[in-house]
Amino acid sequence: MIDVQRIATVNPPAKLNLFLELVARRKDGYHDIDTVMVAIDWCDHLTVRRTRDPGVLLKCDWAPSRAEYAASLGISSSDPLLDIPTDDSNLVCKALNAFADHFDIEGGFACTLDKYVPAGAGMGGASSDAASALLAAARLCDVPENHQALVSIASAIGSDVPFFLGCSSDQPSNRSATAAKATGTGTDLEFLRNRFPFHAVVVFPGINLSTAKVYAQSSVPPIPLSSGAIVDAWTSLDFQELSKQLMNRLSDPARKLAPQIDEILESMWRNGAITCQLTGSGSACFALCQTKGDAEALESTIRSSENAWLENAIVRTVAAAQLPPRVSIQTIPEID
Numbered sequence: 001m002i003d004v005q006r007i008a009t010v011n012p013p014a015k016l017n018l019f020l021e022l023v024a025r026r027k028d029g030y031h032d033i034d035t036v037m038v039a040i041d042w043c044d045h046l047t048v049r050r051t052r053d054p055g056v057l058l059k060c061d062w063a064p065s066r067a068e069y070a071a072s073l074g075i076s077s078s079d080p081l082l083d084i085p086t087d088d089s090n091l092v093c094k095a096l097n098a099f100a101d102h103f104d105i106e107g108g109f110a111c112t113l114d115k116y117v118p119a120g121a122g123m124g125g126a127s128s129d130a131a132s133a134l135l136a137a138a139r140l141c142d143v144p145e146n147h148q149a150l151v152s153i154a155s156a157i158g159s160d161v162p163f164f165l166g167c168s169s170d171q172p173s174n175r176s177a178t179a180a181k182a183t184g185t186g187t188d189l190e191f192l193r194n195r196f197p198f199h200a201v202v203v204f205p206g207i208n209l210s211t212a213k214v215y216a217q218s219s220v221p222p223i224p225l226s227s228g229a230i231v232d233a234w235t236s237l238d239f240q241e242l243s244k245q246l247m248n249r250l251s252d253p254a255r256k257l258a259p260q261i262d263e264i265l266e267s268m269w270r271n272g273a274i275t276c277q278l279t280g281s282g283s284a285c286f287a288l289c290q291t292k293g294d295a296e297a298l299e300s301t302i303r304s305s306e307n308a309w310l311e312n313a314i315v316r317t318v319a320a321a322q323l324p325p326r327v328s329i330q331t332i333p334e335i336d
């Protein structure tokens, strides 16, 4: 008899912040925020399998190859922009180690992570990888994917991780959500009704901005704005209103740290964007578009414009993606 084993495959989606307000600076150094995030179809590719030996083995690199990814950003393959941790500090390893500890799993995990989502972009790539690793491990170890322990493990890894699990303590199952309002440090989630036909053009300017540095430069406004209006616009599928309500309080500190962001936003406007802004703590910017066709037309206008920054930027049309991402299981002959 040939021994077989199961491999879980999942495509962790990135996110964009449509609205981000700072509500208060907390004593623990974090900020209470009010944000609305949408998952998008720009995804990494993760496989996870169980191993007899404990611990997490991770193979991680840029895709489709490091050389092609570097070329798309006009940089060399050894550029520090492409440095991603492959040790236990990678959020995939953190997630799987925490999962194994919590559920007392015998043995460990081996994973491959193909990175397509830029790092330090404000697109939540690492957080999404961690959430997908938890979902994959849950499938392999027969833990329900909406088990409440996954939400606590996710929150301890990073503020953005629970969003990518697609469930929360209050909403254990949200099969059709693509967006959520997040409060507290970003971990108190309310998944939004209706699937807004979301389309956008994302520009990643080849700059890795540290989330901690951007927050450190930020200030909480005396009267914080509320995400109420943008949540209403999303749930009533009102594109005009949604485009009026985009806001990101981290824009100013991010623009101070990376002045190129201003140049990129200005050229997105000049090339016909209806509305555009930074996502999260940056450095990626996006323009909201009414249809896929509008987004593709804007992408091609931006690509053919004469902007020096295009040499080192990735420009891409995206649409909303469903949460949680689907985990598929393949059975293969035993590798160990």
Ligand SMILES: C[C@@](CO)(OP(=O)(O)O)[C@H](O)COP(=O)(O)OP(=O)(O)OC[C@H]1O[C@@H](n2ccc(N)nc2=O)[C@H](O)[C@@H]1O
Pocket: 017, 020, 029, 030, 031, 032, 033, 035, 037, 121, 122, 123, 124, 125, 127, 157, 158, 159, 160, 161, 184, 185, 186, 211, 212, 215, 216, 279, 280, 281, 282
């Ligand atoms: C800004 C946002 C918006 O969605 O996303 P990114 O730009 O990182 O994608 C999030 O708030 C980022 O969440 P995440 O990237 O998970 O951050 P964490 O690892 O939890 O925290 C990194 C650091 O950012 C600061 N931080 C983070 C979250 C928060 N609510 N207040 C903070 O002040 C803290 O200094 C913390 O040490």
Ligand SMILES: Nc1ncnc2c1ncn2[C@@H]1O[C@H](COP(=O)(O)OP(=O)(O)O)[C@@H](O)[C@H]1O
Pocket: 083, 084, 085, 089, 090, 091, 092, 113, 115, 118, 119, 120, 121, 122, 123, 124, 125, 126, 127, 129, 130, 208, 209, 211, 280, 281, 282, 283
């Ligand atoms: N799985 C991972 N993928 C990418 N970066 C990771 C990962 N795990 C840890 N990191 C580290 O986290 C940093 C920020 O991650 P990322 O989620 O891509 O950015 P952001 O917080 O801007 O959305 C990276 O620069 C990298 O040093």
